[in-house]
Amino acid sequence: MTTYYRDPEVLITSTGVWMNGREFRLSELLQVWYSKGSRSWGVIAWRGALGLTILLPVVIGVFAVLLALALDISLGDTVALAVGGILVGVAVVPVADLLLDRVDASYDRGSRSIEIWGRVREGDVLLMRTDNAQRFGRVYRALQRALEPAVRR
Template structure:
């Protein structure tokens, strides 16, 4: 028996599938497909807010340098504004890595609900529902690999 995927809630092997508290032998699954739910605009807005949090200090720093160079001020004031603008821009660097990592993780999780459905003799059954796009992809590919040899027989 080959194990294609295993976690505490899902087990996919060459002999069967255990998901959502139910067990199915591979020959019982006539057809398997997935559906995508509506986008979560809250997740998308959160990504945008993180992007703004990274870009805003950079823009403020660049604006300070631009204003310092365009306005006719004393040399000391101009140098102070340029250095201040550069420092504000550089202050975002340590935080930017953390923010961009959060954006990456939000893409791994996805912005919509994903479902795997299966057709058995008794009708259509929901095999799994998740918001985690990365986990969904692994499980769906494992399910396809498990069903592939059964189709060739």
């Protein structure tokens, strides 16, 4: 027996599938497909807010440098304002790395729910529902690999 995928909620082997609390032999699955739900605009707004959070200090820094060059103030004040603006822009670098990790994680999770369906003799059954796009991809590919040898027989 070959194990294609295993986690606490899903097990896909060369003999069968265990998902959503139900077990199916591979030969029982006549067809497998997926469907995507509607987008979660909250997730998309969260990504936009993270992007703005990253850009805001850079914009403030650039504005301070431009302001220092545009104003008719003493050389010491101009240098202080320009250096302050550059420091604000540079200060975002360590924080930006953390925020970009969160943006990456939000893309891994996805912005919509995804369902894996299977057709058996009794009708269509929901095998799995998740909003984690990365996990969905792993499970669906494993399911396809498990079903390939069954089709060839």
